[in-house]
Amino acid sequence: MTAALPGIPEEELVASGHRACAGCGCILAMRYVLKALGKNVIISMATGCMEVVTTPYPETSWRVPWIHSAFENAAATASGIAAGLKAIGKSGVKSVAIAGDGGTADIGLQALSGTVERGDNVLFICYDNEAYQNTGIQRSGATPFGAWTTTTPIGKVKRGEDRPKKDIPAIIAAHGAPYVATASVAYPLDFIKKLKKAAAIEGPTYVHVYAPCTPGWRIENNKTIEVARLAVLTGAWVLYEIEGGQLKVTFKPPKRRPVAKYLKLQGRFRHLTDEEISKIQRMVDEQCKRFGIE
Amino acid sequence: MKQVLTGNEAVAIGAKLARVNVIAAYPITPQTAVVEKLAEFVADGELDAEFMKVESEHSALSACIGASAVGARAFTATSSQGLMLMSEMLFIAAGLRLPIVVANANRALSAPLNIWCDQQDSFAVRDSGCVQIYCEDNQEILDSIIQAYRVAEELLLPVMVCYDGFILSHTAEPVEVPEQVEVDKFLPPYKHPHPLDPDKPVTMGPMGVPEYYEEFRCMLQQAMCFAKQKLVEVDREFGKRFGRRYGLLERYRSNDADVLLLTAGSLSSSAKELIDRYRKRGERVGLVKVRAYRPFPAEELVETLGHAKAVAVLEKDISLGWAGALFTDVSAAFTNVRRAPLMMDFICGLGGRDVSPLQIREALRAAARAAETGEVRRPVRWLGLREKVVGLGM
Numbered sequence: 001m002t003a004a005l006p007g008i009p010e011e012e013l014v015a016s017g018h019r020a021c022a023g024c025g026c027i028l029a030m031r032y033v034l035k036a037l038g039k040n041v042i043i044s045m046a047t048g049c050m051e052v053v054t055t056p057y058p059e060t061s062w063r064v065p066w067i068h069s070a071f072e073n074a075a076a077t078a079s080g081i082a083a084g085l086k087a088i089g090k091s092g093v094k095s096v097a098i099a100g101d102g103g104t105a106d107i108g109l110q111a112l113s114g115t116v117e118r119g120d121n122v123l124f125i126c127y128d129n130e131a132y133q134n135t136g137i138q139r140s141g142a143t144p145f146g147a148w149t150t151t152t153p154i155g156k157v158k159r160g161e162d163r164p165k166k167d168i169p170a171i172i173a174a175h176g177a178p179y180v181a182t183a184s185v186a187y188p189l190d191f192i193k194k195l196k197k198a199a200a201i202e203g204p205t206y207v208h209v210y211a212p213c214t215p216g217w218r219i220e221n222n223k224t225i226e227v228a229r230l231a232v233l234t235g236a237w238v239l240y241e242i243e244g245g246q247l248k249v250t251f252k253p254p255k256r257r258p259v260a261k262y263l264k265l266q267g268r269f270r271h272l273t274d275e276e277i278s279k280i281q282r283m284v285d286e287q288c289k290r291f292g293i294e
Numbered sequence: 295m296k297q298v299l300t301g302n303e304a305v306a307i308g309a310k311l312a313r314v315n316v317i318a319a320y321p322i323t324p325q326t327a328v329v330e331k332l333a334e335f336v337a338d339g340e341l342d343a344e345f346m347k348v349e350s351e352h353s354a355l356s357a358c359i360g361a362s363a364v365g366a367r368a369f370t371a372t373s374s375q376g377l378m379l380m381s382e383m384l385f386i387a388a389g390l391r392l393p394i395v396v397a398n399a400n401r402a403l404s405a406p407l408n409i410w411c412d413q414q415d416s417f418a419v420r421d422s423g424c425v426q427i428y429c430e431d432n433q434e435i436l437d438s439i440i441q442a443y444r445v446a447e448e449l450l451l452p453v454m455v456c457y458d459g460f461i462l463s464h465t466a467e468p469v470e471v472p473e474q475v476e477v478d479k480f481l482p483p484y485k486h487p488h489p490l491d492p493d494k495p496v497t498m499g500p501m502g503v504p505e506y507y508e509e510f511r512c513m514l515q516q517a518m519c520f521a522k523q524k525l526v527e528v529d530r531e532f533g534k535r536f537g538r539r540y541g542l543l544e545r546y547r548s549n550d551a552d553v554l555l556l557t558a559g560s561l562s563s564s565a566k567e568l569i570d571r572y573r574k575r576g577e578r579v580g581l582v583k584v585r586a587y588r589p590f591p592a593e594e595l596v597e598t599l600g601h602a603k604a605v606a607v608l609e610k611d612i613s614l615g616w617a618g619a620l621f622t623d624v625s626a627a628f629t630n631v632r633r634a635p636l637m638m639d640f641i642c643g644l645g646g647r648d649v650s651p652l653q654i655r656e657a658l659r660a661a662a663r664a665a666e667t668g669e670v671r672r673p674v675r676w677l678g679l680r681e682k683v684v685g686l687g688m
Contacts, residue, residue: 039492040492042492056503057501060500064495065496066496067498069360069383069386073356075353077356077357079346079348080358080362080368081361081363082360083344084315084364084368085366087343087361087366090364110350111353111356114349114353117349
């Protein structure tokens, strides 16, 4: 049973019948995106989970105009859409690019940088499930320290991802984008509010949403929201926005939980020793300190 | 009005006359002046278009795809490494059936780095589903850009106009610049039948599962094959209005020739001069120039070359490990044809090396010898090689 949230339309612009996995956090993010933005959008989507599961020809989940052309160019295509709309005098339609963390942080970073640097009127949304989940759980630049993936296996000499997560929102903020925000599928009202804000701004805006992957993170299908919420409550994922260069944390966890609570729910962290967990705790503490979270 | 224009200026003026809505391009030698000129047109208000200063050729064509998909007329220009970088998107633009026009100043590919002319870049993307036209002079460049949009938009296919780097891009020639009002009559505004539009949502570029993918590719192939007829129709109509026609092929003193040269691009001009000299001496030689390379005018070539005893293909590209692409294609065109001329391939002018009349003569003589003896010992040869350096006896 579903109950409508106040101010959130009941209409689903991402139709059911798609092929997303049970408990997929990303498809949930897509639903919220269109609930926030409505019909007057054109979506340019990078190759990835959401592209694959929503458009197996001759079916489509998209009740808004949508285009996929390649992996690394969601931003450039969206820039072209914005320029095309302007050139033919069509106003009131927002050009929106959507990519996963690989299509944002790795292969798509150059095109995204170009879009933001040029000041193009594009809202870019990154759904971050922290690896190349579509191709079968390979690490990306957004994979967190310590995580198991198929390309960061746990062996005798290597123990999962050995580098911290690439800080894409900070990189985009450094371009001078008028609006940059982080969000989580566990906090839909916060997410929707940020999307609306980002879409209303004429210029390049960026929203990075944290979205668990049940098979990739090795979590139960019914734990998606619990895991996403714990990421925020432990300070592993911080909800904030940077508007006109001013940073504001939009949700401060009242009493920060130990990160172990978040890690222990996920099979991808199962191998971690107490020592390794302590190291991650220190990294999280440092991150929270930077954001003024106790 | 006649103006003295470089090939690059002819491209830019062609795009302006076509009233392009969105230009997304990245500078690369020898195409750079195209981008500069278009930026000037937009800065001066002479052209009402969005000029996108993209950060790469990949993004240039990606942006054109986005613009074209919402119903804007999109244009890009590139060369060499730039074309290689955008080649992923070239295949996709064709698959998405978006009528983008790409001007390509033909230039060699690295390594070693070389900024000068050959045609390896565009020949390398012959399988993309993008129509390819090769120009001989600057007038043809300007006219081809305008024709390209008609063909592209009527068939929903991208079209590439290729012109030799430096040889044409940087050489000024008198060019008849048509009146805007005449171009407007020839080229109606672009209207995509199913654009990305919130009032009528479509999904463009879905996942093509095995049950459907082949049909998509087959429809693209049908459109590409049909483009041959379309190129002829559009060229004929262009000829009626502007007095200039180019055809799929140019036949130069070829009707009764025993020995024929087959060329593409600016090399044809030098070769024609040599043909004239031989003709004066009473030798039955001629030239056939391929203007449309994709779709490939196979039947037309069989008809045009079929009576000759020997054909020498002169080309500025090579499919490494085999032969030049034009030679391969024209040879394939004669498969299942009962009477075929002997074929020879001459790889020449790579990386901007001058193709001298002496070299063209060498090719003609070798073909004449083949015609006499009825045999070809070495079908693939290189012209103008410094053999001492290479030491392979190529």
